[in-house]
Amino acid sequence: MRTAVVVGAGLAGLATAGALSRCGWHVVLLERAERVAAPPTALVLWPNGRRALESLDPDGGWPAIIAPLPDGGVRRPDGQWLVTPRPGGTGSAPGAVHLQDLYDALVAGLGDLVEIRTGFAVTTIRTGPARRPVVGDGRTEIEADLVVAADGIDSAIRRTLAPESLAAGSGFAAWQAVVPGYRVPSRPPGEVAGGETLGAGYRFVSIPLGDRAAGRGGVYWVATAAGAPRPESPATQLDLLRRWFAGWPSPVGDLLAATHPEELVPQEVRELRPLPRAYAFPSGPGGVVLLGDAAQAMPHHLGQGACLAFEDAATLRSLAGQAAPGATLTAALEAYSRLRQPRATTVVRQTRRMSAVVQARGRLALRARDAALSHLRPRILSAPLSQWSPPD
Numbered sequence: 001m002r003t004a005v006v007v008g009a010g011l012a013g014l015a016t017a018g019a020l021s022r023c024g025w026h027v028v029l030l031e032r033a034e035r036v037a038a039p040p041t042a043l044v045l046w047p048n049g050r051r052a053l054e055s056l057d058p059d060g061g062w063p064a065i066i067a068p069l070p071d072g073g074v075r076r077p078d079g080q081w082l083v084t085p086r087p088g089g090t091g092s093a094p095g096a097v098h099l100q101d102l103y104d105a106l107v108a109g110l111g112d113l114v115e116i117r118t119g120f121a122v123t124t125i126r127t128g129p130a131r132r133p134v135v136g137d138g139r140t141e142i143e144a145d146l147v148v149a150a151d152g153i154d155s156a157i158r159r160t161l162a163p164e165s166l167a168a169g170s171g172f173a174a175w176q177a178v179v180p181g182y183r184v185p186s187r188p189p190g191e192v193a194g195g196e197t198l199g200a201g202y203r204f205v206s207i208p209l210g211d212r213a214a215g216r217g218g219v220y221w222v223a224t225a226a227g228a229p230r231p232e233s234p235a236t237q238l239d240l241l242r243r244w245f246a247g248w249p250s251p252v253g254d255l256l257a258a259t260h261p262e263e264l265v266p267q268e269v270r271e272l273r274p275l276p277r278a279y280a281f282p283s284g285p286g287g288v289v290l291l292g293d294a295a296q297a298m299p300h301h302l303g304q305g306a307c308l309a310f311e312d313a314a315t316l317r318s319l320a321g322q323a324a325p326g327a328t329l330t331a332a333l334e335a336y337s338r339l340r341q342p343r344a345t346t347v348v349r350q351t352r353r354m355s356a357v358v359q360a361r362g363r364l365a366l367r368a369r370d371a372a373l374s375h376l377r378p379r380i381l382s383a384p385l386s387q388w389s390p391p392d
């Protein structure tokens, strides 16, 4: 039987492990944490990410957990519309999903052939023309035809195989939270659910989740500020956010007021610079691939990181799912690299344009940003990226 080791049980690793097992591979899924657990946040799935998920597992029950995302428009902190909401959508409507629901669905899709080992932190990878790739944690070594590095931005495997690519701060900090349905502030009549407000170096996005998201519904929000992450306690950081975003149009203040400190997920926004030159590394009788944030971590401004991880998984499944170990599998992995590296480069380039929009400060820069915004907002920048379909 063909064997694969998938390193990392985040979104990328769970999706890939399930897809390979459904193609008949025996998969060992290694996770350094003591259990597989979703962060208490949510994310946007653009049509490309959703298409990839659906192709990975057509029976995944996706419509039940992905809520359509209304176009809430973009405002300035003084309330003036920069981009008015379009309730009909733009034709490439994204969806929103609570990560708890997404993880549950992906774990349910793992099937009987996936062996999950938690508390296993991979520290070494060995490859060579005459041997199958081997990963180890300093005590145990595991060998397989295919090793999938889905171990996130600090990937130990990428650091060995593509040392040119380094994780670096992108000059932003982000705070996320989900306000559960029973605590969501009521909306004034006529106010569009969700939307985005852009200030000078600050951004606040709110996204309604379905009524049943994570069993209790709610609203997800993500605040971004140019600058370093804060060292203070979550309670102090929440106070700081309430001060920074004071006076911003509804529902910003109400959502921050309704958030509890223990719900706040603060983090530094990081990215890979440069991207790895290759996403596949041949070995006998197959090789190693990079996937998800291990391959292309980028700032979240366009909300494409997880979407790309699902594209990676769907591409790998299409190219290598049926490949026999040996030269055929190695060729399939090289084809994966040739498709995925340029795709990630394109998305990173668009994300950098959006970074400049979020980072704009100073009167002239803001005026230029406001004038350009109808071409530069996430829905417009993501529209061409959303065209992606899995290879046959």
Ligand SMILES: Cc1cc2nc3c(=O)[nH]c(=O)nc-3n(C[C@H](O)[C@H](O)[C@H](O)COP(=O)(O)OP(=O)(O)OC[C@H]3O[C@@H](n4cnc5c(N)ncnc54)[C@H](O)[C@@H]3O)c2cc1C
Binding pocket: 007, 008, 009, 010, 011, 012, 013, 030, 031, 032, 033, 042, 043, 044, 045, 049, 120, 121, 122, 123, 150, 151, 152, 153, 154, 155, 156, 174, 175, 176, 222, 267, 269, 291, 292, 293, 294, 300, 302, 303, 304, 305, 306, 307, 308, 309
């Ligand atoms: C604020 C914010 C908002 C975002 N919004 C969106 C959005 O709206 N839409 C979207 O598509 N994307 C979004 N993203 C990006 C998205 O969250 C990531 O791209 C995605 O979660 C990456 O998944 P991953 O599985 O590749 O990596 P990770 O989630 O980092 O998972 C890696 C896993 O590997 C494990 N691991 C790490 N090292 C080892 C090791 N050595 N051995 C074993 N296991 C290991 C980790 O414990 C973890 O479980 C956002 C990101 C941020 C920060």
